[in-house]
Amino acid sequence: MHTVGIVLHPLRDSSEAVTAIVDWAAGRGAQVLGVEEEIRRLGCAALPVPAAELGGRSDLIVSLGGDGTMLRAMRLADGGHAPVLGVNLGRLGFLAEVDVPDLPDALSAIDQHLYTVEPRLAVDAEVHGETVTAFNDVAVVRVPGHGIAAVSLLVGGRPFVSYAADAVVVATPTGSTAYSFSAGGPIVSPSVEALLVTPAAPHSAFNRGLVLSVQDALALDVLPTSGRLAVEVDGRVSGYVEPGACVILHPRPAAAHVVRLGRTTFYERAQRKLRLMGSAEVEPAPARPRDGRSTPS
Template identity: 45%
Template sequence: MVRVGLVLHPTRDCSPAVRQVAVWTGGMGVELVAGRADVARLDLVAVTAVAPEELAATCDALIALGGDGTILGAMRLVSARPVPVLGVNLGHLGFLAEVEGRELGEALRSLVEGRATTESRGCLVARQADREWLAFNDAVLARVPGEGMVAADLSVGGQRYGHYRCDAVILATAMGSTAYTYAAGGPVVSPGLEGILVTPAAPMQGISRTVVLGGQDTLLLTISAGRPAVELDGVLTGRLQPGDDLAVSYRPDAGQLVRIEGSRSAARTRVKLSLLDLPYLPDELLEHLPPDLRAQLRDEPGEAGPGAP
């Protein structure tokens, strides 16, 4: 029996989408599973509750219902044995999602009809002392208020490259180029590129622009001042002290994202990037649309309107 796992947004009510998936899997000989905490929180039926370890080790595919953070969490969950992950956006910008919530039914039909493929994605491997973490979007050394700016020396392949003095040093994959590094002025890079983008946020000294390095390069950041926080895909992971090293390398083929034939995800991403530069809040943007379209978007389940943050 095929086993499909659900990875759900930790606070949002995803139960309508779960019911839609459960109807789809009900007559297909597919077992639908989710983490015990999610099943209990949403009182889900027709879904088998399992431990996170079992979810990671036994599923043939995952459906991530939420936003980019949920999708990234799903990819990290199965990074030891990458299986296809279908990202469904149920809220905000959702750059990584293949489909919006209202398109879930059509996406499920596409899977049944064989109109879907997968694309491999690499991740960053960050190592500090005897600890190791993965990040599919970015690994960030971020300034902590009152602890001083982030000052770090960068070495590439064992050779000193330069230094940073800034609010944050952002190390990103190409897939993560539309996240924090983009907000800090970095370029948008094709997700098919294998490499590491290094971008300083609010630099005061040293390297002030994005450096793009190859996927084979190994980076070492040595903290010379400040006590930065370490964030992996937006999750606070630890703190570094002066003298600490953080080694970062690139691991190819660490995850698989489902792509649906005829999906409009690429076009939506271009629109979403354009909307980020507009001086409007989501509700203000809605007021510029024709009344019928405005009413339709406000009624759509799982949608917060175009350009929702």
């Protein structure tokens, strides 16, 4: 491994992690690259490069932050060969693999090829002739004061189902634990290649989510009865659509690759993050004496 690219959280203190990476690289003659506007504030020894060049010039990209930073790092890695290692700064996320104290050992393991990668699905959305990419989700969301989101889902060019809702979320398996989950969608393993369509606060008679193949041609038609909608890409507003507009969706399997060192599984991370074991407490059965009669409470 000759070049390590770093992506920083915009607010959290990442100086300790950056120092660990720079020191590890210096001991092995490797170069550290960083997005120029991010690393200037640290004054570190990383070489500043434009964000668009980071993925193509790195052998590994290290994301320092939470899941939002990791999604940004995956977008920068999209189309390149560099896998992405998530380093947790603060709250436990779904995508981070190691904490800061474990970073030097993790880099050494990757340098020795003692790791695996998880391919992650992306979805490209065509809006007004422009293409935006999400690794979590693309959502069409009602704008306050402009009415509900009335949307028809097209599969293979033909209308399949219509929703009236506060939003319609199209999520990847990576995004199944984000907006889609909060709207009632299922948890889906990242190894599954599928897209989830989940209505948020549906007002229509049909209020169920869907799981669709990445081989299906998908689009969202904004119906005449809809209000103006915001198009959110990984939680950020990318633009707006009016009734009559169409958002065309193109899933791309293996658009980015996430480093795994075998320390935890997806299910263990989901269990901890979502507190699944404590989600349905069951009262213990009352003790029974040997004669079979219940013990009075």
